[in-house]
Amino acid sequence: MKRFTAISISLCVLSLTAFAQWMPQRDSDEARKQGADRINAAKVAFFTQQLDLTVDEAQKFWPVYNEYNKEVDAARDELRKANMTMNNPEKKADELRAALKSYSDSQKKEAQLTEQYINKLLKILPVEKVAKVFTAEEMFRMQLLYQFRQGGGPGVPGAPGNNPGGSQGGNNNQNGGRRWAPWQQQQQQSQPQSSK
Numbered sequence: 001m002k003r004f005t006a007i008s009i010s011l012c013v014l015s016l017t018a019f020a021q022w023m024p025q026r027d028s029d030e031a032r033k034q035g036a037d038r039i040n041a042a043k044v045a046f047f048t049q050q051l052d053l054t055v056d057e058a059q060k061f062w063p064v065y066n067e068y069n070k071e072v073d074a075a076r077d078e079l080r081k082a083n084m085t086m087n088n089p090e091k092k093a094d095e096l097r098a099a100l101k102s103y104s105d106s107q108k109k110e111a112q113l114t115e116q117y118i119n120k121l122l123k124i125l126p127v128e129k130v131a132k133v134f135t136a137e138e139m140f141r142m143q144l145l146y147q148f149r150q151g152g153g154p155g156v157p158g159a160p161g162n163n164p165g166g167s168q169g170g171n172n173n174q175n176g177g178r179r180w181a182p183w184q185q186q187q188q189q190s191q192p193q194s195s196k
Contacts, residue, residue: 043140050136051129060124065133068117072110079106 044062047053053061085091085099121130 039144042144046140046143047133047136050139051125051132053125053129057125057129061121064117064120064124068113068120071113075106075109075113078102079110082106 047065048058051057051061079102082099082103085095086103091099118130121133125133
């Protein structure tokens, strides 16, 4: 089963990499949607790898997690709108007060949603995997940000074509010519040391 998962993830990443190189770079709505789809596919592969979900767990997990993301995204949209208002020097005091309240309400809403969905996830996954959901989110976010800063696209850490520290150029350091990537530190800590 793990071999099948590893092969599936590798094929997904390879196809994403090939498609990303082929896809024209433009800011059309279609290109944005395709980029979002690629990110979502990479996220699914990354989470499947990190959480080590069984088929049964994955079938129960993804609908709940997608629902959580949809609700959190709505709360974050309100947060962004409030931020835009608060950063506008032309806004009057009453508008700024309303934006501050909306900002605070949005943060509370996100915290409530997280607590609510933790409880839902605990009904379908072991506590160890639920804890990994939120660490995997952060690792994926850091990895994605790192890749975009390097001029790349989304992918699974360590996958072919998505190796930010590999021989694709860039700044080399004393780490065997590899650049530091934030997710590597966590992965190295969780992997057993091999004898040399």
